[in-house]
Amino acid sequence: MGQIKETFKVKADELNATVKEILKEHGTKKIGDVTVAQAYQGMRGITGLVTETSLLDANEGIRFRGYSIPELREKLPKAKEGQEPLPEGLFYLMLIGELPTAEQVQELSAILARRSHVPNHVFATIDALPVTTHPMTMFTTGVLALQTESLFAKAYAEGINKKDYWSYMFEDSLNLIARLPRIAAYIYRRKYKNNEHIQPNGMLDWAGNFAHMLGYEDRGFQELMRLYMTIHADHEGGNVSAHTTHLVGSALSDAYLSFAAGMAGLAGPLHGLANQEVIKWILAMQQELGGGTPTKEQIAAYVRKTLADGKVVPGYGHAVLRKTDPRFTAQMEFAKNHLPDDELVNIVWHVYETVPPILQELGKVKNPWPNVDAHSGALLVHYGLTEYEFYTVLFGVSRALGVLASLCWDRAMGQPLERPKSVTTAWMKLFTEGK
Ligand code: NMX
Numbered sequence: 455m456g457q458i459k460e461t462f463k464v465k466a467d468e469l470n471a472t473v474k475e476i477l478k479e480h481g482t483k484k485i486g487d488v489t490v491a492q493a494y495q496g497m498r499g500i501t502g503l504v505t506e507t508s509l510l511d512a513n514e515g516i517r518f519r520g521y522s523i524p525e526l527r528e529k530l531p532k533a534k535e536g537q538e539p540l541p542e543g544l545f546y547l548m549l550i551g552e553l554p555t556a557e558q559v560q561e562l563s564a565i566l567a568r569r570s571h572v573p574n575h576v577f578a579t580i581d582a583l584p585v586t587t588h589p590m591t592m593f594t595t596g597v598l599a600l601q602t603e604s605l606f607a608k609a610y611a612e613g614i615n616k617k618d619y620w621s622y623m624f625e626d627s628l629n630l631i632a633r634l635p636r637i638a639a640y641i642y643r644r645k646y647k648n649n650e651h652i653q654p655n656g657m658l659d660w661a662g663n664f665a666h667m668l669g670y671e672d673r674g675f676q677e678l679m680r681l682y683m684t685i686h687a688d689h690e691g692g693n694v695s696a697h698t699t700h701l702v703g704s705a706l707s708d709a710y711l712s713f714a715a716g717m718a719g720l721a722g723p724l725h726g727l728a729n730q731e732v733i734k735w736i737l738a739m740q741q742e743l744g745g746g747t748p749t750k751e752q753i754a755a756y757v758r759k760t761l762a763d764g765k766v767v768p769g770y771g772h773a774v775l776r777k778t779d780p781r782f783t784a785q786m787e788f789a790k791n792h793l794p795d796d797e798l799v800n801i802v803w804h805v806y807e808t809v810p811p812i813l814q815e816l817g818k819v820k821n822p823w824p825n826v827d828a829h830s831g832a833l834l835v836h837y838g839l840t841e842y843e844f845y846t847v848l849f850g851v852s853r854a855l856g857v858l859a860s861l862c863w864d865r866a867m868g869q870p871l872e873r874p875k876s877v878t879t880a881w882m883k884l885f886t887e888g889k
């Protein structure tokens with residue numbers, strides 16, 4: 455850990471000096487105005503956060519430290535004989551701001567493998583929940599149970615200098631990332647595989663080992679996990695899971711508490727739960743039509759029925775993006791290479807051709823194009839992971855990479871308690887009437 459942590463500290467010192475300069479020279483400069491509509495409508499378009507790990511462009515999609523998803527798929531180190539990036543490499547990039555070498559990623563994989571032990575009380579806590587509990591509830595509960603291991607919370611209770619917060623947050627973040635695949639795999643095997651668990655393989659990379667502990671040895675599935683864990687990792691700072699993690703962390707809650715809060719947000723159907731909703735929606739459509747591949751006309755009719763019932767079409771739309779999500783495109787490319795004839799994948803592609811014009815017709819949907827969740831489930835079903843209620847847990851394990859790298863930065867930058875101002879509608883009435 456020594457070298458990565460030392461490099462992080464050097465980078466943090468450099469950035470702190472830059473921020474000090476920006477604040478001194480331009481601290482009073484405006485970066486936007488806030489309208490009454492924005493205050494009522496989910497604060498869309500308000501720039502009010504600084505997140506170092508990634509930046510979202512409405513038309514181009516996400517860039518991680520300046521690198522797009524196609525660039526990451528080309529440039530990040532890969533597993534032996536693999537073609538997809540190792541997500542540990544993306545974590546390094548988000549943390550340090552530079553592409554890692556293959557050796558640096560290998561070192562990080564080994565560090566995570568060494569730190570992956572999960573104490574028994576975490577499993578006992580999960581076991582105390584009925585097996586019918588949603589996997590995201592089990593996951594969030596498991597992370598909270600693991601909070602007993604927080605080095606930051608322990609050190610804070612004993613009394614530490616605020617200059618050292620980052621160091622404990624760094625250790626907690628690494629430990630948590632190392633342990634999450636074990637917790638997630640435990641939940642999966644408990645709920646769906648007769649409570650029969652698989653021991654970790656310390657020789658595998660982080661995502662490869664996760665696939666192994668879930669019970670999938672197929673090389674194609676391992677590659678899918680590496681891609682999946684890479685593309686879901688971060689989506690700048692304003693999305694619900696990242697923003698929640700950051701907000702809770704700003705109270706100096708440790709990495710476990712902050713991440714658990716973020717996961718409670720990811721579990722919402724307008725955010726990460728949409729990946730399970732997409733597959734549920736497609737399966738329900740197929741069932742209604744008596745099975746098989748629906749025609750485009752049948753899909754269109756089902757979309758209109760969904761809208762007429764006052765429901766959203768899951769996997770479509772976005773609060774920031776205004777084009778097809780490049781994370782959708784990356785999965786489509788993966789499918790074209792590995793499973794072009796898969797029935798469910800082909801339905802996903804037909805849905806892609808059908809949904810956008812119908813959403814556009816409504817005249818109110820700002821982005822009729824698919825997001826990351828529109829494609830992921832079909833790939834998982836292909837490899838046998840059909841238990842769609844588990845899908846958001848996979849998203850959550852990946853999201854840890856981005857939001858925990860950001861928490862390290864928050865503490866290294868000495869970011870303060872987040873506390874925006876709110877008003878009442880009575881205040882707004884007086885204000886708009888000029889009183
Ligand atoms: N199906 C039907 N209606 C939609 C959809 C959709 N996919 N997307 C937006 N709308 C509606 C939205 O409900 C709103 O209607 P109303 O004025 O009656 O309340 C109207 O269009 C305007 O919404 P937008 O400004 O376009 O979208 P907003 O920024 O508020 O919300 C989402 C973004 C992502 C919440 C929204 O597009 C949605 O509900 N999509 C489906 C759920 C989904 O796929 N979520 C996953 C997002 C990605 N992720 O992983 O987190």
Ligand code: MLT
Nearest residue numbers: 688689692693694773825
């Ligand atoms: C995400 O990955 O967090 C989603 O696309 C939602 C968002 O960016 O708001």
